[in-house]
Amino acid sequence: xxxxxxxxxxxxxxxxxxxxxxxxxxxxxPGAGHGSECAACADWWGRQxxxxxxxxxxxxxxxxxxxDQRLGSEQxxxxxxxxxxxxxxxxxxxxxxxxxxxEEISGQPGTTVGRFATDLAxxxxxxxxxxxxxxxxxxxxxxxxxxxxxxxxxxxxxxxRWIGAAGALAAGLLALVVLRAGSDEPNYRFEVVELDAAQLxxxxxxxxxxxxxxxxxxxxxxxxxxxSPAGGGRK
Amino acid sequence: MSAGFSARFTHGAALRALCxxxxxxxxxxxxxCGQGGAKLxxxxxxxxxxxxxxxxxxxxxxxxxxxxTVHVYVHGVNQGAHHLATIERIATDGQGGYSLVAESAAGDxxxxxxxxxxxxxxxxxxxxxxxxFMVRDLExxxxxxxxxxxxxxxxxxxxxxxxxxxxxxxxxQVAQGGVFTVSVDAETAFVLAYEERDTSGxxxxxxxxxxxxYAPNLQGIVFKTVPPEQVLDLDGxxxxxxxxxxxxxxxLPRGYEFSTARVLxxxxxxHWACLEYTDGVEKLFFLHGGSAPKMLVAPQAWTPQFFQExxxxxxxxxxxxxWTTVQGVWQGQYVVAVGKQPQHEMLELVESALP
Numbered sequence: 001x002x003x004x005x006x007x008x009x010x011x012x013x014x015x016x017x018x019x020x021x022x023x024x025x026x027x028x029x030p031g032a033g034h035g036s037e038c039a040a041c042a043d044w045w046g047r048q049x050x051x052x053x054x055x056x057x058x059x060x061x062x063x064x065x066x067x068d069q070r071l072g073s074e075q076x077x078x079x080x081x082x083x084x085x086x087x088x089x090x091x092x093x094x095x096x097x098x099x100x101x102x103e104e105i106s107g108q109p110g111t112t113v114g115r116f117a118t119d120l121a122x123x124x125x126x127x128x129x130x131x132x133x134x135x136x137x138x139x140x141x142x143x144x145x146x147x148x149x150x151x152x153x154x155x156x157x158x159x160x161r162w163i164g165a166a167g168a169l170a171a172g173l174l175a176l177v178v179l180r181a182g183s184d185e186p187n188y189r190f191e192v193v194e195l196d197a198a199q200l201x202x203x204x205x206x207x208x209x210x211x212x213x214x215x216x217x218x219x220x221x222x223x224x225x226x227x228s229p230a231g232g233g234r235k
Numbered sequence: 236m237s238a239g240f241s242a243r244f245t246h247g248a249a250l251r252a253l254c255x256x257x258x259x260x261x262x263x264x265x266x267x268c269g270q271g272g273a274k275l276x277x278x279x280x281x282x283x284x285x286x287x288x289x290x291x292x293x294x295x296x297x298x299x300x301x302x303x304t305v306h307v308y309v310h311g312v313n314q315g316a317h318h319l320a321t322i323e324r325i326a327t328d329g330q331g332g333y334s335l336v337a338e339s340a341a342g343d344x345x346x347x348x349x350x351x352x353x354x355x356x357x358x359x360x361x362x363x364x365x366x367x368f369m370v371r372d373l374e375x376x377x378x379x380x381x382x383x384x385x386x387x388x389x390x391x392x393x394x395x396x397x398x399x400x401x402x403x404x405x406x407x408q409v410a411q412g413g414v415f416t417v418s419v420d421a422e423t424a425f426v427l428a429y430e431e432r433d434t435s436g437x438x439x440x441x442x443x444x445x446x447x448x449y450a451p452n453l454q455g456i457v458f459k460t461v462p463p464e465q466v467l468d469l470d471g472x473x474x475x476x477x478x479x480x481x482x483x484x485x486x487l488p489r490g491y492e493f494s495t496a497r498v499l500x501x502x503x504x505x506h507w508a509c510l511e512y513t514d515g516v517e518k519l520f521f522l523h524g525g526s527a528p529k530m531l532v533a534p535q536a537w538t539p540q541f542f543q544e545x546x547x548x549x550x551x552x553x554x555x556x557x558w559t560t561v562q563g564v565w566q567g568q569y570v571v572a573v574g575k576q577p578q579h580e581m582l583e584l585v586e587s588a589l590p
Contacts (some may be wrong), residue, residue, distance in 0.1 A: 163393045176425050189548065192549075194553070195552065210520070210573060
């Protein structure tokens, strides 16, 4: 294992040595870089190695037995915890946090995006893009300009008639759509068959009699005298 | 001047004053409304409103004896209209009872005159309740109907009357027919005459009293009432009365509401639930006859073969004048619907009643 070799200055090289887990251990060396070139750092390296070796040889101190007994009681530990918590002062979040949380909860989904977007520095578009946009606007404005010229070239009365004709056409199309929608056969769960009054009398005496009674005798007249009803085919 | 003449004079003057008062209010209101083209409604005329409200109960609470002529017109495509006229004797006892007898008939009779009079007797209850113009629900009438002409004074059977015309309000889905010109007795509120025209202006039905007596001798007249056992209690246990649970339409034509439920019996073993609906004037019926197979419980009872030999999911539609009849079988259950609604509305009514 070798010490880090990239740092060139003494301080940086020594900080790197502290960050290295294997530095100053048994068998380690200052490496081929700054540690071998700088005599001061080479001495510093040697001192650190001796200190680490000395710390490893120290005996671990044991806690007094009485202290273990006091700490061993779970109840005492819990009471101590409560006492500590009771003496802690309640810290309040800054008001700005309350406001921001409130905005997040009650605001639109884009609140966060909007807040951070407004903090972004506005970038200037490249000059080439500005020129391209200007050219596009000019092209797009050509039909509008032509329409303005067209409108001013025809009389107002003729223009209103055209508008009226277009409105009538649109209304007609709408009516056609509505009529077509209304003429669609509904989807009943049963088949529908038309009978004339004579068939009704023959096939369904009760239905015939009931309809005849509430119609004041009209159904019987129709059945006896025949002929298709006026406006036949009504749906 | 005799006391009797004086009394008659005083009574006649009071009647004329009453009629003039009703018409005066009507004219003032109508002139005001007509200027702006606003909808004319009975609500805007307190006098006419009171008369129409009174007309609802008049046949039930006022005794009378009269003779009237009833006209029915059936229009064809090529042959013009068939016309049937019946002279009837009508009486009420002021306690809910009625007597309706056809005395003669003329015109395009559908059968032998004697048979026709016999059939008229069988249908008398239907004619009395459903055939003629009547404000069946005042609230619905005020909501669904508007006046088409200004009320005017007229005379029917020697009685001072107020005549007005009404039809379903514009914008609503208008029933076929349903344009009525009605003459109401200014004193008793009896409907003494009416005409009904279809949407093309053709006369469909008419009735006019030829004579009327509000202090009649009613001896010898047999009055009928609707038997209480024929009222169907939908909120109770209709199965006990019918033998089955009756279907009930869930989708009604616009402006219609439930009115009455009755039991129609086709013999002692066969019962129908007859649910009646109204838009204030017009009637709409839905009948449910229970399940197949049917029994031939009476001559000319419902012919079971016709429906059972065909599709069990088929409805038969018949049009006569403004009337539309729908009947058929759905999963062995027999249903009938009759009303002055277009075919699609009648079919939707039936569809909504099916489980």
